[in-house]
Amino acid sequence: MLDINNQNWNNWQWQLKNAVGFTELPALFPKHDFSGCSAVDSLFTVKISPYYLDLLRKENGKGPLSRMALPHIAELMSGGFSADPFGEEQGASRCYGVKQRFPDRALIMVSGSCTMNCRHCTRKGLLGSAEIVCSSEHIKQAVEFIESKPLIREVLLSGGDPLMLQDESIIDLVAVFAGLPQIDAVRIGTRVPVTLPFRVTPELAGELGSSLKVWINTQFNHVSEITREAEKACCLLVEAGVPVSNQSVLLCGVNDSSDAMFDLCSGLQRIRVRPYYVFLCDPIAGIDHFRVSKERAVKIESELAVRLGGLALPRFVEDIPGAERKVPI
Ligand code: SF4
Incomplete structure (x- = not known):
């Protein structure tokens, strides 16, 4: 089923329509052990685009990218953490679909x-299951919320992935929030x-760039994700005038060595994407098998600091519930 010569391969909507689910995995990766993973799938569905699946196939379903995309029985373990330590679902919001953890920023x-x-x-x-701002009434409420908080100067459009929306919806959302005089940046x-x-089309990149307030934060975690196609997408954004930064997550078995981080950060700089943050895994359930200890993170960071100049060197931080800022490790 993986036909990279398909005439629709570069069409992002075709890619979404043909995303692979759990039931298709055993035939695609016959040597992989998926026992117990149907329970994992019912908790957090497997979904992989044909494009990314092709990258998994190149590493025979066994490398760092596969670790990020294929289900693992360890996801059933809570690790002693909850699914929502930051209160994103309950209580933290006083406006539908809007979260404010820091005085100058609102996440929508x-x-x-x-x-x-x-x-x-x-x-x-x-x-x-999260509240999604999608109707004009929700957007109006979000605008009123922001206007009632004059310290907010940055809006973060999040989800899920905001670029799953159609162009018109993204452009409308950006225009509404960028149009507020108090807002300096729409991230x-x-x-x-x-x-x-392929979702980053020249038209979309051009529209985002023309707002003059849009910043993109993306998440490359391994150098193998920096393909020609990914480079082209970032290039379209950068050349349209959209600053692109990267926030990696430090993941066991993916990028938890200074060599892997060096390759990633230097590769990002080569495509003009600023390596910005490396996050320790958040304290949430179901990702304990990805967690890297703080001691190890400190070691990786200090090894990296002697190999990379400041422009390519990300800050290693952790997001701690209740903290007033992203906390340097
Ligand atoms: S929110 Fe980000 S990290 Fe989570 S599934 Fe979507 S793209 Fe992946």
């Missing part, structure tokens, strides 16, 4: 789905340049 959930369901996802327990958190780069 605009999409409930992604191009791929990453197995390490921080929001895996919330995707599909879009998206993994599309990594998992479905």
Whole structure:
């Protein structure tokens, strides 16, 4: 079924329509052990675009990218953590679909789905059930909320993945929030340049760039994700005037060595994407097998600091519930 010569291969909507689910995996990766994974799938559905599946096939379903995309029975373990340590689902919001943890920023959930369901996802327990700002009434409420908080100067469109929306919806959302005089930046958190780069079309990149307020934060976690297609997507954004930064997650078995991080960060700089943050795994359930200890993270960071100049060197931080900032490790 994986036909990279298919005439629709570069069409992002075709890619989404043909995303692979759990039932198709055993035939695609016959040597992989999926025992117990149907329970994992019912908790957090498997979804992989044909594009990303092709990358998994190149590593025979066994490398770092496969670890991020294929289900693992360890996802059933809570590790002693809850699905929502930041209170994103209950209590933290006083406006439908809007979260405010820091005085100068508001996060607006605009999409409930992604191009791929990453197995390490921080929001895996919330995707599909979170409040989504999608109607004009919701948007009006979000605007009123922001206007009632003059310290807010940055809006983060998040989800899910905001670039799952159609162009018109994205452009409308950007125009509404960028149009507020108090807003200096509209940040879009998206993994599309990594998992479905065809979604970044010249038209969309041009529209985002013309707002003059849009910043993109993406999430490359391994150098093998920097393909020609991903490079093209980032290039379209950068050349349209959209600053692109990268927020990796430090993941056991994916990028937990200074060599892997060096390759990733230097590769990102080569495609003009700023390596910005490396996050320790959030304290959430179902990702304990990805967790890297703080001691190890400190070692990787200090080894990296002597190999990379400041522009290519990300800050290693952790997101701690209740903290006033992202905390340097
Ligand atoms: S793209 Fe982001 S929000 Fe979506 S599943 Fe992956 S990590 Fe989670």
